[in-house]
Amino acid sequence: DQQVKQNSPSLSVQEGRISILNCDYTNSMFDYFLWYKKYPAEGPTFLISISSIKDKNEDGRFTVFLNKSAKHLSLHIVPSQPGDSAVYFCAASNNFNKFYFGSGTKLNVKP
Amino acid sequence: DVKVTQSSRYLVKRTGEKVFLECVQDMDHENMFWYRQDPGLGLRLIYFSYDVKMKEKGDIPEGYSVSREKKERFSLILESASTNQTSMYLCASSSRRSRANVLTFGAGSRLTVL
Numbered sequence: 001d002q003q004v005k006q007n008s009p010s011l012s013v014q015e016g017r018i019s020i021l022n023c024d025y026t027n028s029m030f031d032y033f034l035w036y037k038k039y040p041a042e043g044p045t046f047l048i049s050i051s052s053i054k055d056k057n058e059d060g061r062f063t064v065f066l067n068k069s070a071k072h073l074s075l076h077i078v079p080s081q082p083g084d085s086a087v088y089f090c091a092a093s094n095n096f097n098k099f100y101f102g103s104g105t106k107l108n109v110k111p
Numbered sequence: 112d113v114k115v116t117q118s119s120r121y122l123v124k125r126t127g128e129k130v131f132l133e134c135v136q137d138m139d140h141e142n143m144f145w146y147r148q149d150p151g152l153g154l155r156l157i158y159f160s161y162d163v164k165m166k167e168k169g170d171i172p173e174g175y176s177v178s179r180e181k182k183e184r185f186s187l188i189l190e191s192a193s194t195n196q197t198s199m200y201l202c203a204s205s206s207r208r209s210r211a212n213v214l215t216f217g218a219g220s221r222l223t224v225l
Contacts, residue, residue: 002153004153006153009151034213034214036214036216041120041218041219042218042219043115043201043203043216043217043218043219044154044201044214044216045216046213046214046215049213089153089154091154091214097142097159097161097205097207098156098159098169099156099214100156101146101153101154101155102153103151103152103153104153
């Protein structure tokens with residue numbers, strides 16, 4: 001059973017608007033969460049992370065929100081750009097040595 | 112620029128063949144991982160290694176083995192390839208020394224088993 005779930009396989013957003021990607025997890029022991037971005041024919045690249053002691057982490061246009069009681073995290077991209085079009089994976093860990101990944105959300109930012 | 116390098120980007124093999132996927136990292140990382148990526152399933156962990164000659168099974172180890180004889184190199188072995196092992200294989204590494212532990216991935220090896 002998947003411990004990290006991304007229930008939206010795809011998302012389409014107009015350039016300049018906000019993109020919101022969602023992720024749910026089941027294991028309350030997870031204490032570290034990451035988002036990765038993947039372009040076709042490339043490996044995933046790290047985007048942003050958040051520790052369970054925080055509920056928000058911001059890096060430029062990217063903000064990750066963590067709701068521990070709901071076991072939910074989200075990635076906000078504002079403003080969205082065509083170059084943000086990629087597959088986004090969320091991942092969770094509870095010991096820094098093993099990460100569990102969601103199935104990914106394909107974001108398409110339309111010019 | 113730090114890197115995880117996977118030796119083969121594309122491979123085509125026949126059922127029953129033995130397949131080696133090689134991965135090398137130049138970051139002196141202790142941890143190395145092999146994942147496979149399939150549509151709708153995301154990244155699933157096959158094996159990982161904490162140190163030289165150490166290995167641990169991930170979530171889907173059946174049909175695979177690994178070798179870590181040197182710190183920088185982690186090999187994935189398919190003893191007898193089958194068509195259901197057609198997939199994108201991703202190697203990653205990470206450091207235990209960093210509190211902000213992040214996986215660094217290679218570009219991937221796309222394996223097709225006919």
